[in-house]
Amino acid sequence: MNDPKLDMPIRKMEFGFADDIDLVFFRGDPVLSYGSHAYWMTMPYLEPYLMRSIRAALPVVEDPLLQEQMRRFCSQEGQHYQQHAKVNDILRRSNPAFEKLREIEAELDADYKRFSAEKDHSFNLAYAEAFECMTMAMSRTQMDMRVHDQMQAPIRDLFLWHITEEMEHRRVAFDAYQALGKGYLYRVRTGLWAQRHYLGYVQRFHACFLEADATRVEQLTTPQMVASRSAFQKEFSRRNTPRLLNTFMPWYNPARVKMPDEFEQARAHYSAAAVSIS
Secondary structure, three states, rough: OOHHHHOOOOOEOOOOOOOOOOOOEEOOHHHHHHHHHHHOOOOHHHHHHHHHHHHHHHHHOOOHHHHHHHHHHHHHHHHHHHHHHHHHHHHHOHHHHHHHHHHHHHHOOOOOOOOOHHOOOOHHHHHHHHHHHHHHHHHHHHHHHOOOHHEEEHHHHHHHHHHHHHOOOHHHOHHHHHHHHOOHHHHHOOOOOOOHHHHHHHHHHHHHOOOOOOOOHHHHOHHHHHHEEEEHHHHHHHHHHHHHHHHOOOOEEEHHHHHHOHHHHHHHHHHOOOOOOO
């Protein structure tokens, strides 16, 4: 791999979020928009957990290149969750009913703190790798489908910047697990559990959004929107499912995965747009 400073630059971004941004930003569809927000509600809890897991493993990793990649992984993830926390705060302020989200957030935070306190390197790195391989498959599919073209600024840039950096650091959790984990079968078994655990919270957040904003969701939803949403979801699943299944194969290695055509262009764009870069 090349110099980590070039492959995983630490970009500090400013997206100009304001309280009056349109939170129904994705295809004008509240269900899809809240689906994205449901993933992002997890970020201020998940990504610090990923950072703790990687940092805890640093002292026992012997490869200095991997150590530097692990440090840069943590720095990128730190930038991600701080930006998503800003949007999450705007969401809560936009609707008093969204205060119900805090109960789910507290449960998720407690789970991840417990994992950090009670689980070993193999479990925490397998969880981190399971999340990273799942989101890397999704990020490739999203970029290939140019999903960002169907989003409104400034959340569009938050989304595209984040998935670009997910692909940049795609191999770090995998390589750290390979160095310290218990092998293929444990990775798959723990990874499947981890994805169910994580997606279960995403589903709870999504259901909370839809219940708390039910009147607006009903007002904005049309039969044409429902049909368009269904077609979009089927096409996404058709493209993404093989990529996700491949991550559980014995031969899987994220270093060998082909990146989307737009990947390098997006990397250059956000490096140029960053407030600072290191």
